[in-house]
Amino acid sequence: MAGLFASRRRRLTIGAALLAVVLVLLAVASLGSGAVKIAPADVVRVVTAWATGDREALAGRDALIILSIRVPRLLLGCLIGAALAVSGALMQGLFRNPLADPGLVGVSSGAALAAGFTIVLGDRIFGTVAAQLPFVLLPLGAFLGGLASTLILYAIATRHGRTSVAIMLLAGVALGAFAGALTGLLAFVSDDRQLRDLTFWSLGSLSGASWTKVATVTPLILPVLLAVPFLARGLNALLLGEAEAFHLGIPVQALKRAAIMMVAVAVGASVASAGVIGFVGIVVPHLLRLLFGPDHRVLLPLAALLGAILLTGADLLARTLVAPAELPIGILTAAIGAPFFLWLLLRRDRTLDA
Amino acid sequence: MIRPALLPQPRPSRRAILAAPALLALGASHAAAAERRLVAAGGVITEILYALGRQDLLVGVDSTSLHPAEAMREKANVGYVRALSAEGVLSLRPTDLLAVEGAGPPDTVKLIAEAGVKVVRISEDTSEAGVAARIRTIGAIADAADRAEALAAKVEAGFAALKQQRDALAARKRVLFVLSLQNGRVMVGGARSSADAIIRLAGAINAADSVEGFKPLTDEGLIAAAPDVVLMMKHNEHAASADQVFSQPALSATPAARTRALVAMDGLYLLGFGPRTPDAARDLMAAVYAGPRP
Numbered sequence: 001m002a003g004l005f006a007s008r009r010r011r012l013t014i015g016a017a018l019l020a021v022v023l024v025l026l027a028v029a030s031l032g033s034g035a036v037k038i039a040p041a042d043v044v045r046v047v048t049a050w051a052t053g054d055r056e057a058l059a060g061r062d063a064l065i066i067l068s069i070r071v072p073r074l075l076l077g078c079l080i081g082a083a084l085a086v087s088g089a090l091m092q093g094l095f096r097n098p099l100a101d102p103g104l105v106g107v108s109s110g111a112a113l114a115a116g117f118t119i120v121l122g123d124r125i126f127g128t129v130a131a132q133l134p135f136v137l138l139p140l141g142a143f144l145g146g147l148a149s150t151l152i153l154y155a156i157a158t159r160h161g162r163t164s165v166a167i168m169l170l171a172g173v174a175l176g177a178f179a180g181a182l183t184g185l186l187a188f189v190s191d192d193r194q195l196r197d198l199t200f201w202s203l204g205s206l207s208g209a210s211w212t213k214v215a216t217v218t219p220l221i222l223p224v225l226l227a228v229p230f231l232a233r234g235l236n237a238l239l240l241g242e243a244e245a246f247h248l249g250i251p252v253q254a255l256k257r258a259a260i261m262m263v264a265v266a267v268g269a270s271v272a273s274a275g276v277i278g279f280v281g282i283v284v285p286h287l288l289r290l291l292f293g294p295d296h297r298v299l300l301p302l303a304a305l306l307g308a309i310l311l312t313g314a315d316l317l318a319r320t321l322v323a324p325a326e327l328p329i330g331i332l333t334a335a336i337g338a339p340f341f342l343w344l345l346l347r348r349d350r351t352l353d354a
Numbered sequence: 355m356i357r358p359a360l361l362p363q364p365r366p367s368r369r370a371i372l373a374a375p376a377l378l379a380l381g382a383s384h385a386a387a388a389e390r391r392l393v394a395a396g397g398v399i400t401e402i403l404y405a406l407g408r409q410d411l412l413v414g415v416d417s418t419s420l421h422p423a424e425a426m427r428e429k430a431n432v433g434y435v436r437a438l439s440a441e442g443v444l445s446l447r448p449t450d451l452l453a454v455e456g457a458g459p460p461d462t463v464k465l466i467a468e469a470g471v472k473v474v475r476i477s478e479d480t481s482e483a484g485v486a487a488r489i490r491t492i493g494a495i496a497d498a499a500d501r502a503e504a505l506a507a508k509v510e511a512g513f514a515a516l517k518q519q520r521d522a523l524a525a526r527k528r529v530l531f532v533l534s535l536q537n538g539r540v541m542v543g544g545a546r547s548s549a550d551a552i553i554r555l556a557g558a559i560n561a562a563d564s565v566e567g568f569k570p571l572t573d574e575g576l577i578a579a580a581p582d583v584v585l586m587m588k589h590n591e592h593a594a595s596a597d598q599v600f601s602q603p604a605l606s607a608t609p610a611a612r613t614r615a616l617v618a619m620d621g622l623y624l625l626g627f628g629p630r631t632p633d634a635a636r637d638l639m640a641a642v643y644a645g646p647r648p
Binding site: 034035036037061064065068069070135188190191192193196197200205207208209210213319322323324325326328 | 414417430431432433434436437438439440441442443444445446447456458459460461462464465468469470546547566567568569
């Protein structure tokens with residue numbers, strides 16, 4: 001293994017090729033399976049008709065299922081999986097802490113609080129407006145909530161133009177607990193139904209994926225995914241320590257600000273469109289570090305691919321295991337990810353101590 | 355894709371056989387409705403469709419459709435009413451999705467509607483008029499308007515009879531609905547809950563109307579509520595026994611504990627607000643005012 005992955009370029013090429021093949025296979029399986037049985041030939045027919053713009057062939061129910069439900073769902077799964085995994089890698093690099101995940105900077109808890117707020121109090125505060133805008137209010141609220149809590153945390157941790165990652169980590173825990181308490185308070189004042197909405201939302205789901213969702217999430221997540229590789233060198237230098245990175249000519253403060261804002265936007269958009277999906281952000285970077293080493297130039301692009309794979313795979317199971325019903329995806333990401341992760345840790349326990 | 359031949363065939367119920375002449379008269383409209391395929395999202399909708407004898411139109415039900423028990427065996431289960439799956443519902447090729455107000459998530463329902471399925475929202479109003487109106491609405495959709503009218507009239511008559519009984523009551527008792535008793539934490543049905551509605555229909559006072567919805571009540575709150583009767587749901591035959599319930603310190607200090615007045619009823623029967631509701635309210639009234647019955 002070590003010999004095979006000798007150079008960075010080689011590791012990146014091999015890893016990317018491997019993961020890309022898996023993702024493509026998974027995407028094909030994903031488009032071909034679901035509660036509605038569609039023959040592989042029909043899937044191919046619909047996809048080619050779509051690609052060639054053959055309108056007549058796109059009229060049937062198969063086309064509707066594939067193009068209005070499965071394709072947007074696949075794209076949303078890839079985008080969100082990539083966003084969560086890359087955010088996890090960024091946070092772990094920035095905090096130099098293997099336990100860091102996007103939740104630590106308060107995005108998830110802030111988004112969850114705001115979402116809970118719109119679920120429970122939306123009707124009372126926004127009245128009839130809320131009834132007209134159930135598709136807008138919740139995602140918008142969650143996104144702004146995630147962004148706001150990140151900005152608050154950033155402001156707390158920044159003194160004299162310097163951001164302390166240690167303070168940010170600790171304040172993140174405190175703010176997360178506070179947001180959790182307020183969410184609990186919302187659960188207390190909510191009625192039976194709102195409580196169930198809250199619960200299901202907190203388990204996450206790609207159900208209800210649509211082209212509109214893909215179109216709103218893409219401009220938020222894609223630029224982050226494209227920009228992330230530019231932070232890799234800086235994050236590598238940070239592994240040595242903050243002062244060392246500074247002396248190597250890395251604009252440490254700008255790096256921190258950029259990474260935190262990217263995580264806030266990408267995770268905020270993810271949480272807003274699919275609820276809270278745990279475990280992807282923490283497990284994917286670790287898996288990759290165990291396989292390909294700690295170089296962020298390799299880690300970040302591969303995290304996007306593996307995150308997309310994990311979430312697409314989990315979603316495939318979520319919507320087929322109990323069809324025509326559907327499992328919340330958060331249950332599956334943990335159920336698939338955790339045992340695999342443990343197995344890997346048990347096999348290669350020494351790599352983490354090094 | 356599910357071929358019609360593989361779909362479970364409904365067995366003719368006694369009511370359907372008795373109603374055979376009416377069915378023949380309705381034959382024309384039934385033939386026109388042969389292609390109708392309904393999915394019910396909400397237990398009360400399933401219950402009403404079965405009560406109207408129109409379960410043949412039903413191809414899928416949600417996981418709250420617990421009455422009648424055969425609904426779950428005969429029909430595909432599309433999952434919990436608030437966590438539906440668009441493709442799952444569409445896989446049953448429905449023409450109509452009958453959904454209670456709380457069914458969702460909204461995005462999924464929107465997708466289902468965009469796929470050409472007619473989405474009909476059924477109100478969850480727990481008033482007497484609401485129950486009858488719901489039966490008529492569903493009857494109209496299921497091409498069983500006449501039978502729905504008859505059933506709604508029967509339900510209305512049931513409510514009217516209930517009102518007479520209620521008006522004849524000498525004194526009102528205070529009833530506390532206890533949803534669960536876990537680790538000494540007592541969850542009660544407060545104002546504007548379905549439990550509150552059935553308690554009032556049964557001519558009693560909801561002892562927990564100081565809180566709204568289903569909420570945990572403190573020990574002191576329980577003592578202040580001073581219920582004469584504790585009402586619970588019967589869970590799979592073994593309901594909490596009076597000993598267990600009244601050994602709770604807070605409940606032991608209530609008037610209900612002195613007479614050991616505990617009523618346990620089937621949850622969906624009690625809180626479903628379908629055609630059986632007048633019966634459920636009458637049973638509850640009998641149990642509350644005549645002492646516990648088996």
